[in-house]
Amino acid sequence: MKVVMTRTTDVYVGLNERAYFANRNKADLFVSYHLNAATATAYGYEDFTYPTQNKATINSRNIYHGAILPALRALQQFNRGKKVANFAVLRETNMPAYLIELGFITNASEYNTIVGQTNFELLAQTHASAIKQALANLGKPNGTVCVDPGHGGRDPGAVSRGYTEAAYVLRFTLRIREILQGAKPIAPIKDKKEAVTMLNSTGRKEIRELLKKARAAGIIDAKYHTDDKIAKYNDIQLLSYQAAVVNREFK
Template structure:
């Protein structure tokens, strides 16, 4: 099976886009950083505007992701004065997937963190998981990416923008898996730190670090992760994620993982 997939990759002959191979200077050395800022992080609240994302019984994914994203950003701004925080959205507006990664690239960000909520036909599914860009290993991983990538269907001229990518065609995901990020190791490191916080401090079920073909991560030229903070299809988790306390706990877990990652980078300098 693996040989067949590799052969298909070669036959498809995908060419890496310029954005995916760009190499900005990382490790807090960018010459054009704002004065006093040594690092830039982009916080991406999934969905928004005409794209509600997953639907719970009482809440839309877009509203939970925005609330948590703003809380994560605020924690970083209050506790890490040397870090510049940029949001892909701060209100209920629709932002195209490629524009989200472009915001990070234009600002030469050092990290890209995309926040989402999960959903499943199995109403008992629960827990948090963090993704990096890569080849899915299970159907569940592929299903999550398909649901999140379906946002492009709300965009105009999406086929041209995403090189004929079909969010419901598995071949598109095999092609996308060819785009291996230069920052895969750092992305996996941050993802592991996030999951550790969720399990040990936030006390959420740890669904692990995973990989799949997320378009929002495709062209980011920096370490990037997509976090599924919980299932709003599960009534108990929906209530937790709707509540101020639950959102604060989740945001603090992401913040602590970010801070640990940042401190390790400093220590290597």
């Protein structure tokens, strides 16, 4: 699989230029990532396609959307549904194109859900897997995907609590690219001293919460990883299972 990105640094790329970039690179799929902004009470995930789309776009988008649902349930994030809009990046692209609104940065609870490092990795793994499944549905499992981190440069996008949409989606999409291009997996932890050092920065509680969310999403075996077992895992087990969750993809 080939991954091309409309930007890899904090620069502004115009809406039409993003679409033309995807067209020039003969991408088989275009996905643009964003964070939403509205009132403090608005919340939820949603994705968009252009109003008049062919069957291939509709079917592959349905596959993508379906692949996201386990993570939404695990994170207890509201699904606002599949929508259509006359966005330039959807209108001007020559291939199936989706615009993803990951959630509302202006909602305090959803901000914490999306921005937290534990959930960040789960979401990145989920969306990388969704891209793979959509490409497979299009008959292009080894095709080219154009990933668009929305905003950038002079256009920070939504801003909340000193955090910008542009910065988040760039970091998020770079991680997706790493996953899709087969970044080296996290090595299992074998040394107790190394485990304690890493846990001081990660936190036992955070890893246990990650394992529970991964279990709810079907990433790890629910019958084996019970609450009682997770509570009793030692340091090396916690970090090893964390690595396993990060390295695995949603099936």
